[in-house]
Amino acid sequence: MRQKDQVSRQLPDKEERLRLFGSVKPGKKTKPVKKEDMADLQNKQADFLFKLDEVGITNVKHPIQINSELTPNQQSSIGSFTFSSTVEQSSKGTNMSRFTEQLQDFHQRNLLSFDLVNLKLFTKELATRLKTPDAKLEIEAPWFFERKGPSSGLAGLNHADLKVSVSYTAPDQYEIRVGLTGSVTTLCPCSKEISEYSAHNQRGEVKLEIELVDNFDESTIDWKAFLLEAAESNASARLHPILKRPDEKIVTEQAYENPRFVEDMVRLVAADLYESDQVIAFFVRCQNHESIHLHDAIASITIDKRVEH
Numbered sequence: 001m002r003q004k005d006q007v008s009r010q011l012p013d014k015e016e017r018l019r020l021f022g023s024v025k026p027g028k029k030t031k032p033v034k035k036e037d038m039a040d041l042q043n044k045q046a047d048f049l050f051k052l053d054e055v056g057i058t059n060v061k062h063p064i065q066i067n068s069e070l071t072p073n074q075q076s077s078i079g080s081f082t083f084s085s086t087v088e089q090s091s092k093g094t095n096m097s098r099f100t101e102q103l104q105d106f107h108q109r110n111l112l113s114f115d116l117v118n119l120k121l122f123t124k125e126l127a128t129r130l131k132t133p134d135a136k137l138e139i140e141a142p143w144f145f146e147r148k149g150p151s152s153g154l155a156g157l158n159h160a161d162l163k164v165s166v167s168y169t170a171p172d173q174y175e176i177r178v179g180l181t182g183s184v185t186t187l188c189p190c191s192k193e194i195s196e197y198s199a200h201n202q203r204g205e206v207k208l209e210i211e212l213v214d215n216f217d218e219s220t221i222d223w224k225a226f227l228l229e230a231a232e233s234n235a236s237a238r239l240h241p242i243l244k245r246p247d248e249k250i251v252t253e254q255a256y257e258n259p260r261f262v263e264d265m266v267r268l269v270a271a272d273l274y275e276s277d278q279v280i281a282f283f284v285r286c287q288n289h290e291s292i293h294l295h296d297a298i299a300s301i302t303i304d305k306r307v308e309h
């Protein structure tokens with residue numbers, strides 16, 4: 001292809017261009033520039049009417065390490081973080097910069113991972129930094145795991161979304177909730193029952209959130225793999241990144257042999273969580289992206305084993 005001759009026009013210099021688009025010279029400045037001379041509104045003490053449950057920052061994106069029992073055993077993901085603490089009635093506000101200072105400090109010490117022992121340390125250090133009796137951390141991030149075709153053994157990566165929330169209260173109390181949202185195949189039992197042949201099926205999104213026992217040992221149980229198994233093993237079939245024809249035949253027949261309503265899904269997943277002595281309380285929700293409707297079907301269940309049900 002013949003290139004056109006380059007056209008070159010003399011533009012105003014950069015400073016002039018910025019002025020052209022509205023930039024002005026700095027005005028006269030009278031307020032202090034040294035930190036110790038600046039007003040510190042957030043640390044003002046008075047009666048500010050109410051104590052606040054949660055003050056902090058959210059939607060903070062940062063790299064985070066995930067260690068996993070499933071391949072790949074170590075990976076970097078992008079976490080979406082929320083940090084907060086309570087604020088006393090006598091305090092005007094929090095020192096927001098300390099949340100991201102703590103994040104950077106943890107990152108530099110190479111401690112930023114989904115390991116609960118590290119996240120507990122993070123909240124305790126955050127409370128010390130904020131000079132508050134409590135601190136809370138929430139992280140959501142995609143997690144990738146290898147999945148092989150049931151016949152061909154051909155592997156690819158699937159992913160699920162992880163969620164961790166750690167609440168610390170001084171001197172040494174933690175509440176830890178972990179969660180996972182993953183996708184499965186569900187085949188409609190009603191459709192299978194009433195039709196001469198076939199049955200409609202769809203992709204179901206299963207969301208699990210659990211509160212773990214205080215002495216939960218993450219070195220012996222990978223909670224991510226446990227939650228994924230609870231979701232997938234109770235579905236009509238699992239999802240695969242690569243399926244050859246013999247694989248496709250297996251998952252199609254498997255789905256037909258294991259039909260599930262959304263109600264069946266949440267009850268079966270709930271049964272697995274109920275049986276686990278590592279789980280104190282849980283929430284399970286299933287949302288089926290229906291293939292014979294424009295709308296979705298949903299079901300959910302919440303059980304706290306400390307309460308009679």
Ligand SMILES: Nc1nc2c(ncn2[C@@H]2O[C@H](COP(=O)(O)OP(=O)(O)OP(=O)(O)O)[C@@H](O)[C@H]2O)c(=O)[nH]1
Nearest residue numbers: 035040041042043055092093094095096097098099
């Ligand atoms: N409390 C509060 N801070 C805000 C709000 N909006 C922005 N800020 C933040 O205020 C921060 C600066 O205040 P501080 O973190 O208290 O700064 P500082 O007092 O110099 O920090 P320390 O040295 O830790 O005491 C910036 O990070 C702003 O993002 C808000 O609604 N409330």
